[in-house]
Amino acid sequence: MVLAPGLVLVAGLAAGLKAVTAGESPATPAVETLRLLGKQRRRTPDDDPGLARVGLALLPVAAVLALAVVPLGDRAPVDLDVGVVWFNAMEVVAWFAVWVAGWGPNAVTSLAGGYRVLPLGLAYEVPHMLAIITPAIAAGSLSPVAIAAAQQDLWYAVWMPAAFVLYLVSVAAMAFWGPFAAPLGRDLAGGAAAEHAGLDRLLLLAGRWMLLTAAAAMAVPLFLGGGAPPPITGPDPFPGLPALWFGVKLAVVLGLLLALRRAVPMLRMARFATLAWVVLVPLAVAQALVVTLVVLA
């Protein structure tokens, strides 16, 4: 049960890294957390706080449950043989969480923000599913542990680069973060977060970082060989420390995501839907097809 605090810690570190790249103090996430803890919570007229808080609480819970099947090193906290599908299901639960958080306050900007989860989710989900199923096809298993183990000789990031890039994009999308921050966009005064203060707001904002971190962690077993050292380095310089390799790779993935956020502004949902259906889906299908043909051959 160290999983949840661990995820909070790593998500906090990731948020600190982001603060540093934005020219702020690395302590900013801690300051913000304390600030939100000290703030009053708030309600709006004719709202549904119960439902909203179910959603707000569900977000970090979904992130922890998604992380539970990710091998942090060579073993997963819960070694589920259909871990990839489980991960997918938990990440979709997060859609529901954000939508309900936007619905609850009964206010226009908040509802419109929650509503944006739908075009976002429906646009990224198909390429995302194809991207996570492609390594599963290559490894012949839906278990992240088995998929990581199947990359002894060659990382899937090298063998199926399109799927890796698509996965990175969908990590940002599933955490409605960076280019996909429209559900919490500034144009809607914070969107789904527009009416949540105090602890409620903290759950939403921290839950988003936790989701981002958990999803980034899944990239390690799916595409970067899990807790094993890179195949090219020869003998393992840190034998017996798969968690260390896992951490290094996770940091690299998070760094790539931060670079993505800096490079690409927030996309309107109509723009992203166009990109997803015209470019990403065909790309994902082609990548899955190539991998399937190679595996069958």
Added chain:
Amino acid sequence: MVLRSVLARRPHVLTITPATVDLGLRLAVEAELARRRWPEASAPVDADVALVLGTPGPRLAAVVRSVWATVPAPRVLVAVPTAGVLRSALDDAAAGLRSSRPRGSRASSLSLDASNDALLPDGDWADHREVDVPPEPQMADLAFYDRDGLALDALHVALGPVLPHWPAGLVAHVTLAGDLVTDAHAEVLDVPASVGPGSRGRSPLGPDRTRLDVLTRVLGLLGADHLAARARHLRDHDPEPGELTAFGRRLHRNRPVRWAVRDVPLVGGAVEERTLADRVAHLAGALGGSLPPPVRPTAEKAVQAMVGLELGAARLVLAALDPDTTLGAGPVAAFAPPEVTHHHH
């Protein structure tokens, strides 16, 4: 208390700006907040400090009241009538957040609702209309127009004047079908509606700083934080012409930004550009050059250009058009709430 001292280290600031505010004051506040690294609050719930610039008229004062009622405690309301008192006012705000009890001694730093009246000008309170807090959607009308010809439920809401990157003092009375703006009218608080035809570019800032001001808002709405910060820095720091053209070129070369503003029409002829992408490209391309300043349409024309767009695109359009609200909404009929013609369900 630890929490309170943490709060005072990095308070989120909500600025409330009257349409008639002195531009210099607004820019000074933005620059000072950036210098202190105090983030801009995205909404009243996100705010620790509510900063009222200039001298709000009676309508905006009513808005300040209703906004202040939604700011969660601990909180401080500060008035900044002139740029001269800005620093001391912000210091007082931080002190007010730090102390567990509000300081009653300083007129500019107040924490209790009861004492807020001292801060606000006298006015006609009968006209109290909640503007920022969207009215709860009672029963929706049928939409007059929407994309798919379905005539689904529509909401009548007032957007502004307290929204991030929003023109000062502007309220847009819009009809929404889902997130689609189907009708929109402008109202500028405390400025009579038909003062003039818009400034046609007579901004006291000068051409380049006006462009940078618009770009700061557009980039801020796009979430391109580092580009927005750069634009604001250039706007506030008397840059070399070379720096300006370099920034313009950098924006022009930035494919993701170009792509993100594509496919949004600018309808109604408020400005000569036909698309949002053109408008942004012209604003960026003219930086450091000798072209005349960008046309700033009247509020009504700019708000009309939101019709037919999704809310996010509509916000970008409004920010890029940058209506001149000092002259009121423009030559339009005064806003009247739409008649409820047809009840549904």
Added chain:
Amino acid sequence: MTALVAVVGALGAVAVVTGLLVFTVNSMARATFLLLASFVAVGAVLIGFGLGYLGTVVILMMTIEMMIMVVFMVMLMMNPAGLMPMTMVHNRRGSWAIALVVFGLLTTGVWLVPFPTPGPAAVGDPTLALGDALMGGQMLTMMTLGLALLATIVGTVAVAVSRR
């Protein structure tokens, strides 16, 4: 095994209670949430039975389906974000009577009919077995499902699109 009795009993009760509440709450958002909760409970029971893949897929699919339902809910149902008192029922008593009769008949059958219960089989991976079946013996089913989905896509667009 005894644990499974408790799990099936508890989650089954959750599924039924949330299912009943769907028709008593006064907001579409709550109804959607409760329906989803009912599906998640059933998905969890399936996982408890050892159908890890299918149980997870039920949770995944139903969450997405509820999210799509949200689109139509906001489109077609009254006020988008409030708690309007919502009773739109007809023939409540007749419906209850039919439902209770059906429940009585089914339950009687469930407790009286002797089921052959060889119990949990010690076969290998059920996911693999399912995949083999769908791509082998049950290929016809799979093809039918695929065609049905295609027909649905075409049909729904044809029905829903504007003819103006």
Added chain:
Amino acid sequence: MSTTELVLRLALTAAAALIATGLYGALSQQSVVMIMMGLELVVNGLLLAAGAFWWAGGAPVVASVLIVVLVTVMAVEMAMGFAVALALYRARQVDLTDDAAELAG
């Protein structure tokens, strides 16, 4: 009664309750969306029953194929339901079945 049988019967009872609840909803509700929720509950009960039979019956693959079919049925049912709802709305601006019947009559 063996434990296996008990689990099976418990699950089937819950399934029967879900089916009955869904039936009540589908019969009594007026809103198209709520009717579909009722139908989905019926399918939810069938899912539970199929899973129980799979578990208790020695893991017949037919039962798990049936679950796949049911999940697909649910997707088809919802898509068709909403398409009909939209068509109804387009034609008559109603989303309650009774209103539709009245207008038709």
